[in-house]
Amino acid sequence: MGKICIEPISRVEGHGKVIIVLDENGKPKEVKLSITAVRGFEQFVVGRPAEEVPRIVPRICGICQVPHHLASVKAIDDAWNVKIPKPAAKLRELMLLGNIIHSHALHFYFLAAPDFILGVNAAPEIRNIVGLAKENPDLVKKAIALRRFGQRIVDITGGKPIHPITGIPGGISKSMKEEERDELLKEIDKIIEYATESVNVVKEVTNKFMDKVKELGVIDTWYLGLLNEGKHTFYDGTLRFMSPDGNEKIDFAPQEYLDYIGEQVVPYNYSKYPFYKKAGFPDGVYRVGPLAMLNVAD
Amino acid sequence: MVKIGIIQLCGCSGCHMAFLDLHDKLLEILPNIEIVYAPILADIKEIPDGIDVFLVEGGIRNEHEEHLLHEIREKSKKVVAFGTCAAYGGIPGLGNLYEVNELLNVVYSTDSTNNKGDIPCEEIPKLTDIVKPISDFVKVDYLIPGCPPTPELIEKVLTAIIEGKEPELPKKIVCDECPLKKEEVFPKKYKRSYEDKPIEGICLFEQGYTCLGSGTRAGCGAKCPRAGMPCRGCFGKTDAVLDLGAKIANTFANANIEEALKIPDKIGLLNRFTLPAALINRKIK
Numbered sequence: 001m002g003k004i005c006i007e008p009i010s011r012v013e014g015h016g017k018v019i020i021v022l023d024e025n026g027k028p029k030e031v032k033l034s035i036t037a038v039r040g041f042e043q044f045v046v047g048r049p050a051e052e053v054p055r056i057v058p059r060i061c062g063i064c065q066v067p068h069h070l071a072s073v074k075a076i077d078d079a080w081n082v083k084i085p086k087p088a089a090k091l092r093e094l095m096l097l098g099n100i101i102h103s104h105a106l107h108f109y110f111l112a113a114p115d116f117i118l119g120v121n122a123a124p125e126i127r128n129i130v131g132l133a134k135e136n137p138d139l140v141k142k143a144i145a146l147r148r149f150g151q152r153i154v155d156i157t158g159g160k161p162i163h164p165i166t167g168i169p170g171g172i173s174k175s176m177k178e179e180e181r182d183e184l185l186k187e188i189d190k191i192i193e194y195a196t197e198s199v200n201v202v203k204e205v206t207n208k209f210m211d212k213v214k215e216l217g218v219i220d221t222w223y224l225g226l227l228n229e230g231k232h233t234f235y236d237g238t239l240r241f242m243s244p245d246g247n248e249k250i251d252f253a254p255q256e257y258l259d260y261i262g263e264q265v266v267p268y269n270y271s272k273y274p275f276y277k278k279a280g281f282p283d284g285v286y287r288v289g290p291l292a293m294l295n296v297a298d
Numbered sequence: 299m300v301k302i303g304i305i306q307l308c309g310c311s312g313c314h315m316a317f318l319d320l321h322d323k324l325l326e327i328l329p330n331i332e333i334v335y336a337p338i339l340a341d342i343k344e345i346p347d348g349i350d351v352f353l354v355e356g357g358i359r360n361e362h363e364e365h366l367l368h369e370i371r372e373k374s375k376k377v378v379a380f381g382t383c384a385a386y387g388g389i390p391g392l393g394n395l396y397e398v399n400e401l402l403n404v405v406y407s408t409d410s411t412n413n414k415g416d417i418p419c420e421e422i423p424k425l426t427d428i429v430k431p432i433s434d435f436v437k438v439d440y441l442i443p444g445c446p447p448t449p450e451l452i453e454k455v456l457t458a459i460i461e462g463k464e465p466e467l468p469k470k471i472v473c474d475e476c477p478l479k480k481e482e483v484f485p486k487k488y489k490r491s492y493e494d495k496p497i498e499g500i501c502l503f504e505q506g507y508t509c510l511g512s513g514t515r516a517g518c519g520a521k522c523p524r525a526g527m528p529c530r531g532c533f534g535k536t537d538a539v540l541d542l543g544a545k546i547a548n549t550f551a552n553a554n555i556e557e558a559l560k561i562p563d564k565i566g567l568l569n570r571f572t573l574p575a576a577l578i579n580r581k582i583k
Contacts, residue, residue, distance in 0.1 A: 010337040013311045019421060034421045036362060039308065043404040044392035048566050051492045055530055056570075059389040062312025062446065110318065110339070128340035130328050137325070148321040159525030161319060162312045162446050163532075166525050169492045173526035262412045268421040272411065281412060 002026065007036075011111040011128075013063045019268070035271035050076045051169050058163040063106060065163050066099035066154060070235070073167035078255065080169055088171035091157045093235040095164060098153025100234065101146060101191075108202065109143030116205035139201070142194045149184075149191045156180045220244035222276045222286035223295045227251075230298030240296040241276050241286065249296070250278075300460050303335040303349045303374060307363040308390050308429060309356025313381035314338050316446035317353075320453060327453070331460070347373050351459055353380040353442075357387045357574060358430050362423035371436040376459060379431065379438045380452075382445040386534045387429045387574025389445070392566060394428040394573050394580040401425075429574045440465055443515055445532035445571055451517050471536060472511035472529050473501075476520035480504060484553045488561050491527065502528045503553075508561060510568070513545040532571045541577045543568035 007017035015037040021030040041060055045053050054073040058065035070092055077084055084092075114127045118135060125131075133140040151161040158164025159174055166173045206213060221244060228237040241250040241260065252260050263272035264281040276284035286292070306314060320327065335345050335352075345366075352374035358364050371377055379385040387394070393401055402425070407414040432438055442455050451467075458465035473480075478501045485506040496505055502523055503509040509528035511520065515536045522529050535542035546568050550558040561567065569576050 006343075008337045008343070010341045010343070011339065013306075013338065015306075017421075032421070036422050037308065037360065038402075038405060038425070039359060039390040040393045040396070040401040040405055042408055043396055043401045044566075046404070048563050049490060051490060052563070052566070055527075056389055056392070059310045059312070059445070062310035062315050065310070065312065106315075106318070124341035124343075125334070128333070128336075130333055130339075133325060133328055141322075141325070144321050144324065147318065151319055151321075159527065160521050162315050165522050165527045168527075173491075258409055261410060263408070263410045264412045265406050265416040265418060267416070267418050270418055270422055272406070274410075275412075 011114075013061055032268050034268045038270035050079070054167045055165060062162060064099060064103055066096055066158065069158070069164050069167050070096055073169060074236070074254075076169040082170045084171045087175070089236070091172050091174075091176060092167060095154055095157040095166075096235050098150045098157065101150030101153065101195075103150070105143050105146035105150065105198075108198065109140065109146075113143075113201075113205075116209065142197065146191060146194055146198070149187055153184065156184070222279060222284055223292035224276075224286045224288050225293040225296035227297060232293050232297045242292075242296045243279075246295065250276075299330065299332045301334045301346075301348060301350045302331045303345065303352040303370065304333065304338070304380070305335070305352070305354060305356075305366065305370065306338060307354060307356030307367065307384070307432070308359035309381060309383040309388065311338055311355070312446040313353075313355040313383075313442075313444075316381075316444070316449055317452055319449040321449075323449075323453065327456075345369055345373055349374040351376045351378060351456075353378045354384045354432055355380045356383045357390060357432060358426060358435060359390055359393070360423040360425050364426065364435060367432055367435055376439040377432075377436060378440045378442060378455070378459070379433060380442050381447055382443050382532055382534055382571050384432045385438075385441045385443050385575070386572040387431050387579075388571050391429045391572070391574040391579075392570070395565065396581065398425050398427060428580045430579075431575050434574075441467065443467070443533045444517060448518060467537075468516040469537060470516040472514045472516055472518065472520050472523070472533070475516045475518075476501075476511055476523045478502060478520075478523050485557065486554070487557045488550070488554070490562070496526055498526075502526075508550070508567060510542070510546050510570075512549050513539065513542050530567075530570045534572050534575070542572045543576055 002022040004020040005017055009016040009018060016033060016035045019032040019034060020028050023029040041057060045056055054069050057068045057072045060068045110129045114132050118127045118131055154164055155161040156176060159166045223242040225240055226233055226237045227240050239252050239254060260277055261274055262277040263274050265272055273285060275281045276286050333340060334349060335342050352370050354370060354377060358367060382388045383390060402417050406417050440455060440459060442452055444451060455465040479499055480501045481504055483504050485504060487506050488508055489506040491507060496502055507528040510531035511523060511529040514529055514531045515533040517533050531542055539545045573579060
């Protein structure tokens with residue numbers, strides 16, 4: 001029995017490899033994703049002053065640090081039974097949206113697009129953001145502008161563009177100055193234009209690869225998303241699980257997560273597999289992200 | 299063209315993001331360098347020989363990272379500790395306060411875990427005893443501190459290295475670039491960040507907030523104090539001292555010893571980003 005190992009997995013954050021176990025005829029028998037790193041945040045936040053946790057956990061991921069910063073500060077607000085002022089909630093939500101703008105531009109243009117635009121058969125030395133910048137500098141300029149704008153929003157609201165610090169229990173440590181607001185407003189129309197163009201680029205490449213879209217990674221899973229009165233939302237709301245066929249919907253409050261979300265340890269992976277508790281593991285494995293967010297919404 | 303390698307070991311990729319935060323300047327820099335290995339940005343699977351400058355993000359937490367680091371050193375002319383994790387261990391270094399088994403038991407026995415106590419052990423690299431900065435294993439030519447470093451500092455150091463000049467790091471402390479006004483008073487008591495609202499424009503330390511700016515290397519532009527939050531030391535120590543935590547402990551105690559003793563979680567505060575590079579770099583029984 002043979003084995004193929006693809007390592008490192010590239011153009012993603014984190015450390016991992018894919019192990020493909022082959023049968024006696026050399027055909028794939030089992031595919032395993034192995035996340036090969038663990039740091040132990042679950043351990044080393046224990047016993048620290050709660051308000052320091054939002055200054056520690058952003059390092060879980062340097063790409064999506066804002067959600068980790070905000071999730072932890074929201075958990076403390078809740079544990080201490082604090083209701084934060086409306087402007088603070090708006091600034092925190094804006095911080096999150098800024099991160100989403102950066103993270104989407106990063107994922108699509110800097111990480112995924114080289115495959116679609118330069119072709120999957122282009123050499124790895126070329127099939128990356130540097131190669132893309134040579135092939136289509138105008139497109140990359142727009143990608144950079146989108147990321148810059150998103151990062152600037154986080155810088156203004158979070159105090160730093162990477163690993164923000166302003167979320168404190170009870171609110172936010174920094175207000176937005178009028179000139180900072182005006183700086184963002186001055187650019188927003190151009191950025192919306194770039195984002196709209198980006199959607200068109202995504203549509204184009206998706207259509208070009210429609211045969212792959214229909215067969216690669218097509219699996220049934222549960223879906224999980226955040227809602228506000230049935231409408232999709234990012235920062236605060238109730239959670240909803242939806243069954244793979246879309247018939248079953250289960251709403252719950254974030255505070256009840258332990259009743260609904262379980263995690264399974266598997267022997268070949270430092271990452272645990274989260275699942276919908278009532279469906280068990282592996283049946284209750286769920287996905288999050290844009291598809292899930294849209295599916296669960298009314 | 300200068301051949302560059304860049305990797306993330308025990309880090310979070312935030313330093314890679316800080317490099318991309320050069321934004322439009324990337325278009326000036328990228329044509330002059332050749333990125334020959336960069337798992338976060340390109341699919342090249344093997345580290346090639348003859349790399350001019352290798353930027354290493356992250357410290358060492360497992361045997362695989364240790365192995366990669368030695369390979370990187372062998373194949374590179376200059377190795378740069380890129381960011382605070384590589385230079386001083388960073389936040390993952392807080393793991394040094396626990397034995398490895400203790401740490402893994404907590405991670406794999408959380409309330410959410412279905413099969414509590416099953417610890418992964420196949421196909422994954424074994425954790426090292428403690429987190430260490432990369433300079434504990436190989437010769438490091440240059441440091442770019444910060445969690446993450448600022449794009450300006452990355453550009454400055456990288457440009458100097460590429461031009462064959464000796465890069466210079468800021469020699470001063472965060473206080474020297476902090477706009478908040480000092481009134482030369484000692485704090486009456488030490489406060490936790492949620493306990494009070496700081497008076498705007500006045501030094502956070504003098505108001506009683508446990509700001510680490512007085513021992514931390516400058517270079518960030520005092521971003522945290524500017525946003526109303528005390529410094530946590532993410533740029534590490536200056537060249538003038540041996541140990542950031544000891545330096546700050548001294549300052550806090552000199553200012554008000556009785557109150558300094560009441561500060562909660564002194565280890566996690568004073569060594570937040572630098573425990574693996576501290577004089578005492580782990581929990582001692």
